[in-house]
Amino acid sequence: MKKLINDPQDVMRESLAGFAEAHSEILKVSFFPVYVVRVDAPVAGKVGVISGGGSGHEPLHGGFVGQGMLDAACPGQVFTSPSPDQMEAATVAVDGGAGVLHIVKNYTGDVMNFEMAAELCQARGIQVESVIINDDVAVQDSLYTAGRRGTGTTVFAEKICGAAAARGYDLGRVAALGRKVNERGRSMGMALSPCTVPAAGKPGFELGENEIEMGVGIHGEPGRQRIPLRPVKELAAQMAEAILTDLPFRGGDRVIAMVSGMGGTPPIELYLVYRELDLILRARQIEVSRRLVGNYITSLDMAGCAITLMQADDELLSLWDDPVLTPALRWGI
Amino acid sequence: MKKLINDPQDVMRESLAGFAEAHSEILKVSFFPVYVVRVDAPVAGKVGVISGGGSGHEPLHGGFVGQGMLDAACPGQVFTSPSPDQMEAATVAVDGGAGVLHIVKNYTGDVMNFEMAAELCQARGIQVESVIINDDVAVQDSLYTAGRRGTGTTVFAEKICGAAAARGYDLGRVAALGRKVNERGRSMGMALSPCTVPAAGKPGFELGENEIEMGVGIHGEPGRQRIPLRPVKELAAQMAEAILTDLPFRGGDRVIAMVSGMGGTPPIELYLVYRELDLILRARQIEVSRRLVGNYITSLDMAGCAITLMQADDELLSLWDDPVLTPALRWGI
Numbered sequence: 001m002k003k004l005i006n007d008p009q010d011v012m013r014e015s016l017a018g019f020a021e022a023h024s025e026i027l028k029v030s031f032f033p034v035y036v037v038r039v040d041a042p043v044a045g046k047v048g049v050i051s052g053g054g055s056g057h058e059p060l061h062g063g064f065v066g067q068g069m070l071d072a073a074c075p076g077q078v079f080t081s082p083s084p085d086q087m088e089a090a091t092v093a094v095d096g097g098a099g100v101l102h103i104v105k106n107y108t109g110d111v112m113n114f115e116m117a118a119e120l121c122q123a124r125g126i127q128v129e130s131v132i133i134n135d136d137v138a139v140q141d142s143l144y145t146a147g148r149r150g151t152g153t154t155v156f157a158e159k160i161c162g163a164a165a166a167r168g169y170d171l172g173r174v175a176a177l178g179r180k181v182n183e184r185g186r187s188m189g190m191a192l193s194p195c196t197v198p199a200a201g202k203p204g205f206e207l208g209e210n211e212i213e214m215g216v217g218i219h220g221e222p223g224r225q226r227i228p229l230r231p232v233k234e235l236a237a238q239m240a241e242a243i244l245t246d247l248p249f250r251g252g253d254r255v256i257a258m259v260s261g262m263g264g265t266p267p268i269e270l271y272l273v274y275r276e277l278d279l280i281l282r283a284r285q286i287e288v289s290r291r292l293v294g295n296y297i298t299s300l301d302m303a304g305c306a307i308t309l310m311q312a313d314d315e316l317l318s319l320w321d322d323p324v325l326t327p328a329l330r331w332g333i
Numbered sequence: 334m335k336k337l338i339n340d341p342q343d344v345m346r347e348s349l350a351g352f353a354e355a356h357s358e359i360l361k362v363s364f365f366p367v368y369v370v371r372v373d374a375p376v377a378g379k380v381g382v383i384s385g386g387g388s389g390h391e392p393l394h395g396g397f398v399g400q401g402m403l404d405a406a407c408p409g410q411v412f413t414s415p416s417p418d419q420m421e422a423a424t425v426a427v428d429g430g431a432g433v434l435h436i437v438k439n440y441t442g443d444v445m446n447f448e449m450a451a452e453l454c455q456a457r458g459i460q461v462e463s464v465i466i467n468d469d470v471a472v473q474d475s476l477y478t479a480g481r482r483g484t485g486t487t488v489f490a491e492k493i494c495g496a497a498a499a500r501g502y503d504l505g506r507v508a509a510l511g512r513k514v515n516e517r518g519r520s521m522g523m524a525l526s527p528c529t530v531p532a533a534g535k536p537g538f539e540l541g542e543n544e545i546e547m548g549v550g551i552h553g554e555p556g557r558q559r560i561p562l563r564p565v566k567e568l569a570a571q572m573a574e575a576i577l578t579d580l581p582f583r584g585g586d587r588v589i590a591m592v593s594g595m596g597g598t599p600p601i602e603l604y605l606v607y608r609e610l611d612l613i614l615r616a617r618q619i620e621v622s623r624r625l626v627g628n629y630i631t632s633l634d635m636a637g638c639a640i641t642l643m644q645a646d647d648e649l650l651s652l653w654d655d656p657v658l659t660p661a662l663r664w665g666i
Contacts, residue, residue: 002525004606004637004638011605015602017608018606018609019607021607022604022607022611078601193335212335231338231340232337232339264599264636267628267631268631269336269337269634271352272344273351274351274352274354276351278351278355293352295599298601301599331666
């Protein structure tokens with residue numbers, strides 16, 4: 001295992017310490033229990049929006065904490081759910097009196113722990129709503145999931161719910177927007193290489209020299225099938241087809257698109273993927289209204305990428321365009 | 334070779350096509366000859382600022398084209414210098430009557446071709462000044478260089494000269510700022526793994542299972558030494574020491590710092606490097622006034638990172654903070 005780390009047990013906390021130092025004008029980190037929170041939290045009268053999940057997917061979620069997006073994020077150890085006490089402390093820290101939305105990726109541990117945290121917070125008198133993101137079309141059920149896994153659409157939900165909360169929308173309305181985003185978003189990923197959890201010291205799975213995992217999960221969970229490596233034109237078509245037929249997306253739709261690297265894939269390749277996606281969508285008269293190309297949800301050092309598409313409308317585009325100031329997404333400020 | 338590409342010969346142009354599509358509100362791409370240019374170029378009365386170099390280092394340079402930074406960038410084939418006719422066309426495209434600055438990384442081909450382009454442009458009546466960036470402390474001379482290689486400080490020069498040009502400074506003053514940045518900036522990188530040029534199909538060099546290249550160049554050129562992998566604390570200390578003693582940086586200095594991934598290293602590790610750097614600088618009473626942590630100059634899929642430090646002063650910090658709107662750096666807009 002070749003990684004830029006010290007003791008594998010310290011990866012999450014040490015990386016988080018560097019992250020906190022690097023972005024101290026936007027956020028701060030509590031280490032006992034661990035959560036990332038906006039410097040100016042709680043914002044009085046504003047709905048709080050938080051998320052969380054295992055580490056190893058940076059910038060998700062901590063990189064999306066800041067003005068106009070998340071109020072807090074709870075990182076677990078690498079590929080491990082955060083605990084209810086982290087989520088409870090983060091919820092308390094961001095409650096400005098208008099309640100708190102939990103945005104939860106559909107992994108069994110995350111869902112269970114966020115449910116427990118929601119109950120603990122409600123018992124303290126904090127209103128909590130939850131939105132579950134389950135947008136990954138690759139597989140029904142998986143190693144860590146009942147139902148579909150949650151992935152790229154989470155970034156869209158965090159941006160749009162964050163913008164809605166910043167506008168002063170009430171908790172019910174912010175949560176409804178999160179559900180709307182989830183209903184309209186679909187993702188699929190693929191891996192060229194496995195990833196290595198630092199504490200494990202070896203790759204989580206193996207791929208042949210010319211083999212890829214189509215539909216891989218963000219922890220390296222199995223996808224739909226192992227296939228031989230093909231030109232990116234064919235790989236992008238296969239991912240796009242799975243996504244487009246699922247909703248389904250239709251000619252005339254406007255979409256927000258994301259091509260996210262898995263951590264080990266450089267920008268030059270991600271833009272190649274985006275080009276293929278763009279050609280496919282044009283051919284179907286689907287308009288890409290906004291897009292992100294880069295590392296947004298990684299899987300440690302895995303090489304590969306994921307495509308996410310969301311059917312947009314005027315309301316969602318308007319919220320998307322609202323100002324945001326986070327380590328990973330920033331515009332208008 | 335596992336990459337998200339079609340024909341290896343088409344990588345640069347296809348990736349650039351995706352890049353142009355993804356950022357069409359900021360820039361456009363000319364394909365004959367190839368250059369990336371601000372949508373609103375030329376800006377009348379403003380000094381134009383351009384750069385260029387081989388592809389494979391994205392977001393450098395195209396990702397820094399936009400308001401407040403570069404007016405244009407000339408990408409060559411992967412790890413290959415762009416040609417004088419690209420540079421000439423880009424210079425003509427951005428000349429708003431106040432002359433054009435060429436920011437050139439010190440690689441033999443780049444320097445030679447930019448010199449030739451400058452002469453061609455001057456013959457057309459365009460004022461051209463050049464700034465050579467040679468900030469890499471790892472080695473004197475190298476595979477592609479007489480003297481030191483140019484690397485991370487280029488990003489700082491592009492930001493600061495871009496801001497100065499946007500303020501309306503004249504060509505001499507913008508060029509002087511570029512030279513000041515180069516005098517005050519120092520970099521050093523290291524590789525955990527080699528990178529693979531698509532057209533070559535195999536890694537450009539080899540590293541043992543537990544071996545790293547300290548002081549590696551951004552094309553995988555040899556650095557100072559091959560050493561066994563060590564904890565990031567020690568690797569960061571070794572890079573920082575080489576950088577700090579070179580200028581030298583001193584207690585009381587303020588710096589702009591960058592930890593750039595080489596393309597195959599995920600954010601969780603880059604923040605670990607940043608933490609170590611921050612601790613080292615604090616111990617020496619050097620203040621990090623601004624910083625970047627992410628993929629800014631990559632080397633295709635190489636795993637590893639580079640550290641860049643620049644002595645800042647009020648003038649440089651003020652220009653750094655000016656608004657910028659590019660694919661890779663954005664604030665204040």
